Amino acid sequence: MTATTTLARGERLHLSRARLGKLVRHVIGVAAFLLLWELAGRTGLLTWLPTASASLARAVGLAFDPAFLGDLLSTLTAAAIGLPLAVLVAVPLGLLLGTVPVVEEMTRAIVEFLRPIPSVALIPLALFAFQPEINAKVALIVYASAWPILINTLYGVRDVDPVATETLRSFGFGRGSVIMRVSLPSAAPFIFTGIRLAASITLILAISVEYFVGGAGGIGAFLIQASTGIGADAMVDVIATLMWAGAVGLAVNTVLLRAERRLFRWRFS
Amino acid sequence: MRFGAQGRTAMIGLVVTLVITGCSSSDGKTTEDANANGLEKTSLLIGQYPGADSAPLFIAIERGFFKEQGLTVKTEAIQAPQAVLPKLANGSMDVVLGSYATILTIQSQKVEKFKYIADSYQGAAGGFGVMVGKDSPIKTVADLKGKKIGVNSLAGLGVLTMNPHLKISGLKPPPDPSKDVTYVEVPTTNWLSALEKGDVDAVWMTDPYVSEAKNKLGATMLVDTMSGPTEALPITGWAATEKWVATNPKTMAAFQRAMAKAQNIAATDRSAVTKILPTFTKIPADTAATINLGAYPTTLSAQRIQRVADLMHEYGFIKEKIDVASMIVSSQG
Amino acid sequence: MIRTIVKRLWLVPVVLVAWELATTAAANPFFPPPMLIASRMYEMWFSGPFLLTEEAVDNFGPSLVRVVGSWGAAVVLGVGLGVALGRTAWLADYIDPLVEFGRAVPPPAMLPVFLVLFQMGTQVQVATIVFGIIWPILLNSIDGARNVDHLQTDTATVFGLPRHLRLFRIILPAASPKIFAGLRLSVSLALILMVISELKGSTDGIGYLLSVASSNADMPAIWAGVVVLGVLGYAFNSLFLLAERRVLTWHRGARGTA
Numbered sequence: 001m002t003a004t005t006t007l008a009r010g011e012r013l014h015l016s017r018a019r020l021g022k023l024v025r026h027v028i029g030v031a032a033f034l035l036l037w038e039l040a041g042r043t044g045l046l047t048w049l050p051t052a053s054a055s056l057a058r059a060v061g062l063a064f065d066p067a068f069l070g071d072l073l074s075t076l077t078a079a080a081i082g083l084p085l086a087v088l089v090a091v092p093l094g095l096l097l098g099t100v101p102v103v104e105e106m107t108r109a110i111v112e113f114l115r116p117i118p119s120v121a122l123i124p125l126a127l128f129a130f131q132p133e134i135n136a137k138v139a140l141i142v143y144a145s146a147w148p149i150l151i152n153t154l155y156g157v158r159d160v161d162p163v164a165t166e167t168l169r170s171f172g173f174g175r176g177s178v179i180m181r182v183s184l185p186s187a188a189p190f191i192f193t194g195i196r197l198a199a200s201i202t203l204i205l206a207i208s209v210e211y212f213v214g215g216a217g218g219i220g221a222f223l224i225q226a227s228t229g230i231g232a233d234a235m236v237d238v239i240a241t242l243m244w245a246g247a248v249g250l251a252v253n254t255v256l257l258r259a260e261r262r263l264f265r266w267r268f269s
Numbered sequence: 270m271r272f273g274a275q276g277r278t279a280m281i282g283l284v285v286t287l288v289i290t291g292c293s294s295s296d297g298k299t300t301e302d303a304n305a306n307g308l309e310k311t312s313l314l315i316g317q318y319p320g321a322d323s324a325p326l327f328i329a330i331e332r333g334f335f336k337e338q339g340l341t342v343k344t345e346a347i348q349a350p351q352a353v354l355p356k357l358a359n360g361s362m363d364v365v366l367g368s369y370a371t372i373l374t375i376q377s378q379k380v381e382k383f384k385y386i387a388d389s390y391q392g393a394a395g396g397f398g399v400m401v402g403k404d405s406p407i408k409t410v411a412d413l414k415g416k417k418i419g420v421n422s423l424a425g426l427g428v429l430t431m432n433p434h435l436k437i438s439g440l441k442p443p444p445d446p447s448k449d450v451t452y453v454e455v456p457t458t459n460w461l462s463a464l465e466k467g468d469v470d471a472v473w474m475t476d477p478y479v480s481e482a483k484n485k486l487g488a489t490m491l492v493d494t495m496s497g498p499t500e501a502l503p504i505t506g507w508a509a510t511e512k513w514v515a516t517n518p519k520t521m522a523a524f525q526r527a528m529a530k531a532q533n534i535a536a537t538d539r540s541a542v543t544k545i546l547p548t549f550t551k552i553p554a555d556t557a558a559t560i561n562l563g564a565y566p567t568t569l570s571a572q573r574i575q576r577v578a579d580l581m582h583e584y585g586f587i588k589e590k591i592d593v594a595s596m597i598v599s600s601q602g
Numbered sequence: 603m604i605r606t607i608v609k610r611l612w613l614v615p616v617v618l619v620a621w622e623l624a625t626t627a628a629a630n631p632f633f634p635p636p637m638l639i640a641s642r643m644y645e646m647w648f649s650g651p652f653l654l655t656e657e658a659v660d661n662f663g664p665s666l667v668r669v670v671g672s673w674g675a676a677v678v679l680g681v682g683l684g685v686a687l688g689r690t691a692w693l694a695d696y697i698d699p700l701v702e703f704g705r706a707v708p709p710p711a712m713l714p715v716f717l718v719l720f721q722m723g724t725q726v727q728v729a730t731i732v733f734g735i736i737w738p739i740l741l742n743s744i745d746g747a748r749n750v751d752h753l754q755t756d757t758a759t760v761f762g763l764p765r766h767l768r769l770f771r772i773i774l775p776a777a778s779p780k781i782f783a784g785l786r787l788s789v790s791l792a793l794i795l796m797v798i799s800e801l802k803g804s805t806d807g808i809g810y811l812l813s814v815a816s817s818n819a820d821m822p823a824i825w826a827g828v829v830v831l832g833v834l835g836y837a838f839n840s841l842f843l844l845a846e847r848r849v850l851t852w853h854r855g856a857r858g859t860a
Contacts, residue, residue, distance in 0.1 A: 022695050029696035030703075048462040052701055070480035085780040105606075109614050112839045113832040115790045122828075125632060148738065148787055155783040190783070193745060197738055197787070204708040211711055213352045226348045227458040228319045229551030230481045232457045237551060238714055242707050249706015263614060351819050355632060375819040380631040417805070425819040454802050454813060459717040468722035468803070 010169070032160055052187060052237040059241035067222070072244065074217035075210065078134055082141030084085040086198055090146040091191060094153025099179055104154075119144040123212055137209050137218075144205045145198035149191065154188025158185050189264045196256045200249045207245055212251075313524065316353045316365040319346050319550045321476075321562055322390040322505040323366050324542045327549050329531035338523035342572040344601075350517055354381060357510055362519075362523065364509045369577040370429050370586065371422075372508050373413060376596065377587035382511040383522065384598045385574065386521055387528045388566045390504045391401040392430070392495035396476040396561035399431060402464055403487035407471060410438035410492050416470035419455035419463050424586060427473035428452055429577070430494035432584045437498070444585050464488060476561040479553055495563075499580075503573050504563060514598055521598065535565040571597045634822045639829060642822040647830075657811075662830075665807040668724070669796040672731035680736045681781060684743020685773065694744065694783060701740060709734035715782055727799040727807075734795035735788040742784025746777030748804050782846050790835050790844050797831065 034052045041051035049057075062068045097104040097111075119140050126143075164182050173181065210220025219241060222233040226237030281488050311335035313335075315324040326344065329335055335342045347353050350367035357365055358381050399418065401407045407416065413435065432442040440449040455463050455472065464472045465486050473494065474482060482488035496503060507528065516519055534541050539562065546557040566573070571594040577590045618636055625635040647658035654662070687694040687701075709730060716733070720726045750773050758768050774781075800809025808827060815823035 008643075025692065025695035026699045030699050032696075033700055046719070048466075049715070073638070102609075105609060106613055109836065110617060112836045115835060115839070117828055117832050117835070119794070123352075125355075127353075129358075137730055151787060152783060155779065159779050166409060176648070190780075193742070197741065200706045200737075203706060207708040211708070212348065213356075220711070221346055224318060224348060225549075226551060227456065227714070229458075229553075230461070230477055230556065233553070234551060235714070235718065237710070242711055245637045245711070246703040246707045250702045251707070253702045349817070351816055354819065359631070371817075374817070378631075378819045378821070380819050380821055422817050423814050453722070453805055455722075456714050456802055458714040459803070462718045463722060463803075466721070468717075531628070599755050 041224055050239060054236055055056070055239040055243060058236045059243040062240055062244060068241075068244075071217050071219050071222040072248070074134075075203070075206045075219045076248070078137045078141060078206045078218070079199075082138045082206070083136075083145060083195075083199055083202045085138065086142045086145040087149060087195060089142060090149035090194075091153055092200075093146075094150045094191070095157060095179060095184065095187075097150070098154045098157030099183060115147055119208075123209055127213065140209055141202045141205045145201040148197040148201065149194040151198070152190045152194025153187060156187030156194075159190065160186045189260070192256075192260045192263065196253060196260065199252050199256055203245065203249055203252070233243065308339055308520045308523055310363075310520050312343065313362065313520070315342055315344050316347040316350065316356075316362050317344055318348070318366060318505075319401055321546065321560065322544065323549070324545050325389065325531040325535040325565060326366070327545045328534055328541055329527050331545065331548075332531070332534075334527040334530045335524075338527045340520070340523055340527065341464050349425075352377065357381065357513075360513065360546060363513060363520075364507055366505055366507050367508050368426050369503050369574055370424065370426050370508070370581060373534050373578055373581055373591055374424055375592075376585060376591060377589065383508045383596060384511055384514045385476060385506050385508055385569060385593075385596055386514065386598050387507040387532070388503065388569045388573075389532075391573075392499070392502045392504055392559070393563045394493055394495055396479060396499075396563055397426075397493065397495045398474065398479060398490040398512055399434075399492050400464060400474050400479065400482045400488045401471045401473050401491050402467070403489075405470070405489075408502050411440065413438075413471060413491075414440055414449050417451045417453050417468075417511050418581065419460065419469040419472035420452050421454070421457060421473070421475075421559040423452055423454050427494070429580060429584065429586065430499045430502060431473055431492075431579065433498040434492050434494060442584065456593040460560055461486060477529070477556045479561065480559065481556070501564065502580075503566070503577055506569070529567065532567050569597055569599045625805065631821055634825055638822055639825045643826045646823070646826065661806050661808060661811050665796055665800065665809070666834075668799070668807065669729050669731065669792050670798075672728045673735065673788065673792045675728065676732045676736045676739060676792070677785065680784070680788075681740030684781075685747040685769070685777065686739045687740075688744040688747025688777070689773065694748075701737070704733070705737040705741070709795060713798065714804055719824045722803045723805075726803055727796075730799035731792060731795040734798070735791045738784040738787040738791065739781070740784075742780045742787075746780030747773055749780075750776040778850060782850060786839070786842060786846070789838050793838070795830055795833050812820065814827065 034056070037046075037052040040046045041049060097107070122140060122143065123136075126136040126140045130139050160183050164186070165178050168178050168182055206218060207220045207223075210218035211223050212220070223238060223241050226241055227234050228235055276375065317326055330342055330344070340553075345353075345362070347365070350365050350371050353365060354360055354375065356362040364386065366389060372385075375381055376383055399410075399413075407413060418431070420431075422428075428442075435442045435450065441447045442450060443452060453469055455469065457478065460472050460474055460478050461482055463469050464482060471491060472482075479490065483490075507524075509521065542562060542565075543557045543560060544561070546552050547554045552560070573598075575593045578587070578593050581587045582590050622635050622637060625633045647655050647662075649655055650658065687697055711727075711743050712733060713730060716726045716729045720729050754772050754776060755768070763771070796807070797809035797812060800807035801813045804810045804813075808830060812824060812827040815827060
């Protein structure tokens with residue numbers, strides 16, 4: 001905080017100009033992509049894919065569709081409950097596995113067996129075990145999004161500078177306080193990247209579950225509805241919905257990235 | 270503790286929410302009072318595949334037939350009954366609209382025991398068939414030898430109704446090891462594009478896709494799969510688990526009464542169906558108006574459905590014969 | 603040797619026995635006991651003349667080729683693009699929003715789109731897998747390449763180290779722990795995406811078998827598929843860790859954490 005307040009005015013101006021330039025480049029990148037897509041559609045290169053303009057127009061239309069907004073809200077709710085739970089489960093486990101090699105070795109077989117099991121294949125089991133559907137959705141979200149957090153925590157803790165931990169040890173700090181004072185803070189950027197990865201997984205999973213099961217609501221259920229249209233009509237709806245999914249993911253990621261930059265400014269300086 | 274403007278808004282929001290939820294819980298009591306006819310439960314969750322099959326359900330909802338019976342009905346769009354099987358098994362979903370082929374498959378696997386509580390949809394000429402592209406070299410069913418055919422599901426109605434026609438033309442459908450034809454699962458969104466791009470040699474379609482393929486791609490129907498050995502085959506019906514039927518007999522009867530009324534309308538008034546279709550699917554109104562519909566049977570007949578079970582047994586969908594009569598719980602008035 | 607194996611694997615039989623006891627007690631068709639699953643797996647896949655049955659050969663083979671090939675493609679693409687983006691700030695600015703956007707699109711829902719864009723079969727499958735798994739590789743490569751110690755790169759510049767040497771001697775090694783974290787995530791993701799890519803529009807593969815099993819509501823067969831995926835995932839991950847240990851030895855050695 002103090003760093004920004006003591007910045008000279010000229011520097012601040014420079015900063016905001018840099019930020020503006022970045023934003024312009026962001027916009028140009030997206031615009032170029034959309035233009036290519038539109039051209040490919042207009043020239044008949046992509047026959048069955050709706051054009052960028054048609055998809056965008058439909059996506060904008062969805063913003064005023066109360067049915068869609070309701071679905072969006074229910075997907076976001078499940079994701080918003082699932083992510084913090086995944087963090088609560090995965091970070092302590094990652095710290096444990098990362099700092100106590102014996103435990104890691106013991107559980108490695110089970111962990112590596114469970115990890116690649118597609119959450120999609122677990123949908124029927126979760127639906128059966130967790131009564132209200134939102135709980136089943138959340139359970140699957142936690143299962144799938146805990147892995148990147150766990151793995152990143154594990155890698156982060158292992159990558160801690162051994163000199164630092166040894167130094168603290170030699171000053172007589174116990175294992176617990178070494179973890180809290182050195183391992184956790186220095187692994188924090190890794191962990192946060194894991195959380196950022198997990199955030200998009202939570203959204204993806206929520207939508208996938210809704211898409212495979214149907215269900216009371218959510219973007220996935222909206223997709224089922226959309227696919228009852230015919231040919232190109234159905235595709236426009238599908239792509240507009242996917243655009244929303246991407247946009248929401250982008251927004252969530254931007255927020256998390258901002259937080260990451262602010263929290264770990266020392267790493268980005 | 271200090272609240273900013275935002276904090277105050279949030280507090281007000283919270284209070285408002287509490288008041289509203291308080292009101293709605295008192296509403297809950299009034300619905301219980303309305304339950305004078307002794308229904309075991311008044312609110313039902315119903316799984317349905319959005320399409321012509323479920324039109325009577327939406328007619329019943331729109332015209333208040335469920336309300337007359339003291340039922341509040343919520344619907345969920347599903348892809349296939351297998352996906353919601355766990356919800357039916359643990360009681361969080363009450364009734365499901367399923368193709369007879371699917372429900373009988375589940376029954377034969379003994380994963381769950383189902384009862385049919387109402388018929389819904391039955392095949393009719395013109396609306397279901399194997400489509401081939403405009404200049405396709407495939408002119409007869411026998412030409413399908415060695416070809417790939419797109420279907421909605423690998424163990425569904427399409428495959429079931431195609432097999433007898435293949436057999437007549439001397440082809441051996443899977444699971445026969447000769448691999449005369451290969452079935453490929455293609456999502457409905459990709460039926461038209463898969464046919465046009467040549468990803469598959471033929472696609473089994475239902476209307477409105479049939480008409481769309483004819484109009485847009487110049488495709489032709491190689492064989493109507495609701496003709497000959499498969500003429501007027503039952504397609505979908507309403508099913509509930511044996512346990513649900515046993516514990517909710519009155520609720521089931523109320524559901525049957527409401528659906529019977531709607532089914533009568535669907536059976537006699539075509540425009541009622543074509544008008545309701547665009548409200549719960551993405552089928553545009555003008556397409557819906559000219560759609561080739563199946564039939565809406567008003568009675569639940571074990572004999573008719575037994576044909577499906579026998580066909581499934583003949584083509585290896587199920588290992589042992591099923592006596593459909595034991596699965597029928599017909600309307601008790 | 604034996605002691606480490608025992609130490610690593612003793613938990614496995616314990617879990618298996620607990621699972622058998624719990625599922626037998628529950629007698630729920632959704633949760634068949636592991637013995638039943640195992641006998642089903644044997645009957646379907648491992649009772650052939652040379653261990654594997656025809657069904658196993660016809661489906662496991664194509665799946666493995668698909669997943670390994672697509673993973674390779676995703677690694678080349680992801681690391682290449684990621685390092686380029688991580689080292690070139692202006693380029694990253696143009697691409698960043700698209701990357702974040704693509705990452706948030708659910709791959710199963712992309713399947714209809716890929717089915718329209720590509721030829722059904724191998725093309726669609728490779729596209730689905732690469733699209734689904736490239737993000738952690740790309741993201742971690744960008745992050746890793748971006749945060750290389752300035753002291754190191756500056757020193758290299760001062761000493762006039764040529765570009766390719768700077769890439770292979772400094773940037774890639776320094777970014778490798780992060781890149782490998784991404785690769786490891788992608789290995790198990792690849793299997794998941796392989797299954798998804800084979801659910802629709804496919805005529806063989808493990809995902810296809812799962813799709814058949816689930817349309818037949820055949821619970822033991824579904825579980826058998828899940829177990830095969832777990833075993834494959836374990837095998838892939840072990841191979842990956844072996845490779846990683848080789849590659850990262852240099853890095854760990856330098857940091858003294860081997």
